[in-house]
Amino acid sequence: MTALRAVIDLDVEGPRINKHLYGHFAEHLGRCIYGGFYVGEDSDIPNEGGIRLDVVEALRALRIPNLRWPGGCFADEYHWMDGIGPKEDRPRMINTHWGDVEENNHFGTHEFMALCEMLGADPYVNGNVGSGTVKEMSDWVEYLTRDGDSPMVRLRKANGREKAWRVPFWGIGNEAWGCGGNMSAEHYAEELRRYATFCRDHGDNKLYRIAAGAADDDYRWTETLMKAISCLGCTREPRNIFQGLTFHYYTVPGPWEHKGSATEFGDDEYYTTLAKAARVEELIAGHSAVMDCYDPHKRVGLILDEWGTWYDVEPGTNPGFLYQQNTMRDALVASVHFDAFHRHADRLVMANIAQTVNVLQAMILTDPDTQELVLTPTYHVFEMNKGHQDAASLAVHLLGDDNAIEVGDRSLNRVSASASVKDSRALVSLSNLHLTEPVEITLDLRGRAVAEVSGRLLTAPEVAAHNTSGRPDAVAPAAFEVGAVTDGTLPVTLPPHSFATVELALTPEG
Structure with missing residues (x-):
């Protein structure tokens, strides 16, 4: 042996492990929202305002610190005003990214904020840069976070919410290099300046603005965005355009066209999956090194707001719904990630697993026929590890x-x-x-x-x-x-x- x-x-304490490293991600994708978090007020499943109560109870046991919404790729085709007001009056849309299905917008801003309140989680709202406008995003911030009197405050109150919400985390676009607009790093940096300028702090609500960062090991993208706020040789702090910078990394065992099965795999596939999961530490270190050159005092946080295993979908399910099972192998992928996160707690401040319910490396699976809820092996790693949150x-x-x-x-x-x-x-x-x-x-x-x-x-x-x-x-x-x-x-x-x-x-x- x-x-x-x-x-x-x-007795030798290192950097604090930010609780937000245990964050989650809920996109309008497959059965994550509809049939996962949200079943509608008329459902026989116990719910509050349509939000499924057993899902909430299970996630509260994890002390879920934050929830990212509405995407993902969906964020850059989502127009928030379609998701407020009486449900019967909300316009429908087509979710072109995920299954080309019709979205009725019954789960919108008020429902998401109610979900976060029920979970005791901080909302992480991802705004639309790809197909939206600066005014649209600015108005959303005002609608959510401003008290007093203004056009957006009056609209929120007319829709039943008197008091402003607290929204600490704000994403300015998503995967701008791909589904979020197919932009160059330089073009996105200019858009980022513009959008961030009009994402205002209203009253006591201070936004932590999060820039849409790189895929995998695209360190040049990270460098381009860091240059946008830095002043090499200057003594002043970085310009206050954004406070966090993301990257995305998925553990994919095989080639994209045939990623492999979630439940049927051999020894080689097992070890390949774990080796690819362990590569996340190399990527965290690489992006951190680039950021250190422009921000040696670590004022900007690194965020991995999409991570997890990505396999071929389960046979017989919609390919655009990304539904996969979750085994002991996935639990170990999660544990390896958390160990890396803890070791880099000086720069890495947030991470969001993709995704919370019924999509990719989920915490929870709900049976569409029996409506029963199942906790996955990955869920148990989150629960067993929750004592690391905010510890040294x-x-x-x-x-x-x-x-x-x-x-x-x-x-x-x-x-x-x-x-x-x-x-x-x-x-x-x-x-x-x-x-x-x-x-x-x-x-x-x-x-x-x-x-x-x-x-x-x-x-x-x-x-x-x-x-x-x-x-x-x-x-x-x-x-x-x-x-x-x-x-x-x-x-x-x-x-x-x-x-x-x-x-x-x-x-x-x-």
């Missing part, structure tokens, strides 16, 4: 000669790990990515004494195991016996393809 040592200095990161130094798995021209760590501390409790996350072999990890805990230990384990006999309405707990967390700390060390044996968390109650300092 492979044996590794993980050295953790419990701790470095984990993995020592040993056998922590590498060769995957083609890349090397994948057999064990992925991260840790944090908050309120005298430390949380250690550990993943054994080897498909068939267990691994023994000795946690070498330094700097603070440990009073109590508990553990939880997520795994399944087969890595392709997944949850269905017939077997909702095929992959679910279980108690994990980890023993006690002796002389500062704690041995932990992880089964193959497993994820575990170890929680440490620390004795008071001093």
Whole structure:
């Protein structure tokens, strides 16, 4: 059995892990909104204003910090005024990006803001640059966030909302290099200046303006946008055009035309998927390095607001709905991402998995026939890891000669790990990515004494195991016996393809 040592200095705190790294994404795509979050007020499924209550309850258990909406590609063909007022009067549209289906606009601004309030999540609204106007976006900001008296305030009040909402996060377009307008970086930078200027702060609401950044490793796009706000050799702060800059990265096992099945895959596909997931750390570091050149004080945050696995859709489903199952393999993709996020918490301030319900690497699947709700293995990783939110990161130094798995021209760590501390409790996350072999990890805990230990384990006999309405707990967390700390060390044996968390109650300092 492979044996590794993980050295953790419990008293050496690193950057804070922003809770918004555990953010979510809900696009008008497939059954994410309609049939997922929203079932309509006349549905037999328990709901409040059409919003499905069991979905809300499940997501509240994750302490979901923010929700991005309405897209994605859909954001750049969405005109927000079509989604306000009496539902029977709202005009219909065609969702040309996702399935070419008719959208009735019954889920709009008021419904989204009600959903965020029910979730206890901050709204992240993505505005339309691709087919919209500066005035349209400026009016939306005013409608949402201004109190007092103005044309948009009067319109909001006429639609039943007296008090302005708090909207902290505002996306200025999406994937401007592609579905958001097929722009060059230089052209988008000019559009960004214009749109951001008229996305005003109203009253106490301060917008965190988020620029639509790069795909994958397009570092030139990042550099172009950073140049738009920087002043090399100057002492002044970057111009206040945007406060956050995104990039997108999906884990796609195969070529785009045949990405692979979510549930039927061989050993090579498993390892390829995990190796591609682990590449996210290289991309975070690459974009961070570019940003450091123009913003060494890290005033602008890096945001990965679309990430997750992308496979071929489930057989018999609409190809434009991007519905896929979710296995133990996906859980490990999520755990690898979070470990990377924690290690780069100095620059990475937000991340949003794609997507929350019924689309791509979802938290929740709802059965369109039985209407039953299923929690996915990925959901459980979010839930087991929620103690990292707003905690101080701790470095984990993995020592040993056998922590590498060769995957083609890349090397994948057999064990992925991260840790944090908050309120005298430390949380250690550990993943054994080897498909068939267990691994023994000795946690070498330094700097603070440990009073109590508990553990939880997520795994399944087969890595392709997944949850269905017939077997909702095929992959679910279980108690994990980890023993006690002796002389500062704690041995932990992880089964193959497993994820575990170890929680440490620390004795008071001093």
